[in-house]
Amino acid sequence: MVMDNSFEPCDFVLFGTLGDLSRRKLLPSLYQLEKAELLHPETKIIGVARQDVSTEDYKIEVRKNIEKFGDKDFCEETWARMEERLQYACVDMKNTESYQVFDSVVDAKRTMVCYLATPPAIYGDICRGLHSCNIIDSSVRVVLEKPIGHDLESSKIINDQVSEYFKESQIYRIDHYLGKETVLNLIALRFANSIFATNWDHNSIDHVQITVAESVGIEGRWGYFDDAGQMRDMVQNHLLQVLSLIAMEPPANLNADSIRDEKLKVLKALRPINLSNINESTVRGQYTSGFVKGEEVPGYLEEEGANTRSRTETFVAIKADIDNWRWAGVPFYLRTGKRLPTKVSEVVIYFKRQPHNLFGDSFQNLPPNKLVIRLQPDEGVEITVMNKVPGLTSSGSMDLQKSKLDLSFSEAFSEERIPDAYEKLLLEVMLGNQALFVRRDEIEQAWNWVDSILEAWKHTNEPPEPYQAGTWGPVDSIGLLARANRSWYESKISRKKK
Numbered sequence: 001m002v003m004d005n006s007f008e009p010c011d012f013v014l015f016g017t018l019g020d021l022s023r024r025k026l027l028p029s030l031y032q033l034e035k036a037e038l039l040h041p042e043t044k045i046i047g048v049a050r051q052d053v054s055t056e057d058y059k060i061e062v063r064k065n066i067e068k069f070g071d072k073d074f075c076e077e078t079w080a081r082m083e084e085r086l087q088y089a090c091v092d093m094k095n096t097e098s099y100q101v102f103d104s105v106v107d108a109k110r111t112m113v114c115y116l117a118t119p120p121a122i123y124g125d126i127c128r129g130l131h132s133c134n135i136i137d138s139s140v141r142v143v144l145e146k147p148i149g150h151d152l153e154s155s156k157i158i159n160d161q162v163s164e165y166f167k168e169s170q171i172y173r174i175d176h177y178l179g180k181e182t183v184l185n186l187i188a189l190r191f192a193n194s195i196f197a198t199n200w201d202h203n204s205i206d207h208v209q210i211t212v213a214e215s216v217g218i219e220g221r222w223g224y225f226d227d228a229g230q231m232r233d234m235v236q237n238h239l240l241q242v243l244s245l246i247a248m249e250p251p252a253n254l255n256a257d258s259i260r261d262e263k264l265k266v267l268k269a270l271r272p273i274n275l276s277n278i279n280e281s282t283v284r285g286q287y288t289s290g291f292v293k294g295e296e297v298p299g300y301l302e303e304e305g306a307n308t309r310s311r312t313e314t315f316v317a318i319k320a321d322i323d324n325w326r327w328a329g330v331p332f333y334l335r336t337g338k339r340l341p342t343k344v345s346e347v348v349i350y351f352k353r354q355p356h357n358l359f360g361d362s363f364q365n366l367p368p369n370k371l372v373i374r375l376q377p378d379e380g381v382e383i384t385v386m387n388k389v390p391g392l393t394s395s396g397s398m399d400l401q402k403s404k405l406d407l408s409f410s411e412a413f414s415e416e417r418i419p420d421a422y423e424k425l426l427l428e429v430m431l432g433n434q435a436l437f438v439r440r441d442e443i444e445q446a447w448n449w450v451d452s453i454l455e456a457w458k459h460t461n462e463p464p465e466p467y468q469a470g471t472w473g474p475v476d477s478i479g480l481l482a483r484a485n486r487s488w489y490e491s492k493i494s495r496k497k498k
C-alpha cells in the first residue's frame with residue numbers, strides 16, 4: 001500500500017524509548033508502517049530516554065528489538081529506510097532544563113507527535129518540560145498510555161496536568177483494544193448489516209458475554225500489577241471499551257466525537273455496583289499454582305517480587321446492567337483473568353429463544369442462536385443456527401441439528417496480514433484522527449463505575465477467591481450466570497487449522 005499524498009511528515013518523539021512497551025510493541029509497529037510505506041518519507045523518529053547513549057548505539061538497540069519482537073522475516077531494505085529516520089535524545093524528563101535539546105532535534109514548523117511511553121506519574125513533568133522550551137503549539141499532539149490514574153481522582157489530576165498545556169483535540173489516549181481489527185469490525189458488523197442492526201436490543205437479545213482471557217501471568221510486572229489488579233488493568237479500559245462499542249446507539253457518522261458521545265452514554269447508563277449488590281454482581285479471584293498448556297506455573301503469591309499477603313485480584317467476573325431503553329433486562333457478563341487455560345478474547349451474543357416450539361418433544365429446549373465474535377486469536381465471526389438434518393423418516397418428523405456459519409478472517413482474507421493494534425493507532429495519530437482514542441469524559445466515567453466496585457470490595461474485606469492456574473477462574477464465576485440459568489460460552493483452546 002502506498003501512502004496518501006495528503007499525509008504530512010512529522011517529528012515522532014517517543015518518550016521512554018528504551019522501555020518495555022517501546023521495545024516490544026511501538027518500535028516494531030513503526031517498522032511495520034515503514035514496511036507498508038505508510039510513513040511519510042520525511043518523517044523523523046526521535047527516541048527519548050534518560051540513559052546516555054549515542055544515536056548509533058540506539059539504532060543497534062532498536063534493530064535488536066525489531067528482530068526479537070517484530071517480523072520473523074527481518075527486511076534489510078525496510079530497516080535501511082527506518083534507520084535513516086532514527087535519532088536519540090537523552091532527556092531527564094523531570095528536569096525542565098534537560099528539554100533544551102529539542103531546539104536542535106525537532107523542527108518547530110512540522111507536526112510533532114509526542115508519545116509518552118513512560119509511567120503516567122511523569123506525564124505532567126513531560127508536558128511542563130515541552131512547554132519550557134516553547135515547542136507546544138496547535139500542531140503538537142500528545143499520546144498518553146494507559147492506565148491514566150489509579151482511580152477517578154488521580155486520573156483527574158493527570159488529565160488536568162496534561163490539559164494545562166494541550167487542548168483535548170491534541171490529546172490521544174491509547175486503549176490498544178480500539179486498534180484491534182476485530183474490535184473495529186464490531187462497528188462494521190453492527191452497522192453495515194441490517195440483520196444485526198435490526199435485532200440488536202432487548203427484543204431479540206437475551207444476554208451478552210465478553211471474555212478476555214489470558215494464559216500469561218503478570219510477566220515480571222509485579223510492581224505495576226499488584227498496585228493495579230485485573231480490574232484497573234483490563235476492565236476499566238479494554239472491557240468497558242468493547243462493551244461500549246457493542247451497546248452504543250448508532251452514531252450519526254464515524255467522526256471521533258460522534259462515536260465517543262455514544263460510547264459515553266453507555267458508560268453513563270451502567271447501573272452502579274456498590275455494597276448493596278456487590279456479591280450478586282461480581283466475583284474476583286487470584287490464581288494459585290497449576291498447569292497452563294501442560295506447563296507448571298507458580299501461583300500469584302509465588303511470582304517474582306511477590307508480597308505473599310497480597311489480596312490483588314487476577315480474575316474478575318461482573319454482571320453489568322445497562323439502564324436504558326435498548327438494553328433493559330439484558331445483562332452483560334464480563335470476565336477477564338490471568339493464567340486462564342488459553343488466550344482468547346470473544347464476545348458472544350445470545351439471542352432469545354423461539355416463543356413456540358414446532359418441533360416436538362425431542363426438541364423441547366431449542367437452543368438459542370448465538371453470534372460469536374472472536375476478537376483474538378483466530379479472528380472471525382460465527383453464528384450457530386438450527387438446521388434440518390437431510391433425509392427421510394418413517395414418522396415424517398424433522399430431525400434438527402445445531403450447525404455453524406463460520407467466517408474465519410485468516411481464511412476469508414488470506415492475502416491480508418492482520419496488523420497489530422499499535423500499528424493502526426500509531427498511523428491514526430500521525431493522520432490526526434482521534435476516533436480510536438478515548439476522550440477524557442469516557443475515562444472518567446469508566447473510573448467512576450469501577451471505583452464504586454473497588455470501594456465495595458474494600459468494604460466487604462473478603463480476600464479474592466483462589467483459582468488454580470489453567471482453569472477458568474473461581475467456581476463462583478459459574479454461579480454468577482447459573483443463578484439465571486445461564487452458563488459461560490465454552491471457548492475453544494484453538495480453532496486454527498494446522
Ligand SMILES: NC(=O)C1=CN([C@@H]2O[C@H](COP(=O)(O)OP(=O)(O)OC[C@H]3O[C@@H](n4cnc5c(N)ncnc54)[C@H](OP(=O)(O)O)[C@@H]3O)[C@@H](O)[C@H]2O)C=CC1
Nearest residue numbers: 016018019020021050092093094117118119120145146147
Ligand atoms: N509494557 C506493557 O506491556 C504496557 C505498558 N503500558 C504503559 O506504557 C507505559 C510504559 O510502560 P513500560 O514500557 O512497561 O515501562 P518501562 O518502565 O519499561 O519504561 C518506561 C520508560 O520511561 C523511562 N523513564 C521513566 N522515568 C524517567 C525519567 N524521569 N526521565 C527519563 N526517562 C524516564 C524509563 O527509563 P529507564 O529505563 O532509564 O528507567 C523507560 O525508558 C506505562 O504508562 C505503562 O502503564 C500499557 C500497556 C502495556
Ligand SMILES: O=C1O[C@H](COP(=O)(O)O)[C@@H](O)[C@H](O)[C@H]1O
Nearest residue numbers: 146176214216233234238345376
Ligand atoms: O493493557 C494490557 O493488555 C494486555 C493484554 O493485551 P492483549 O492485546 O495481549 O490482549 C495485558 O496482558 C496487560 O496486563 C495489560 O496491561
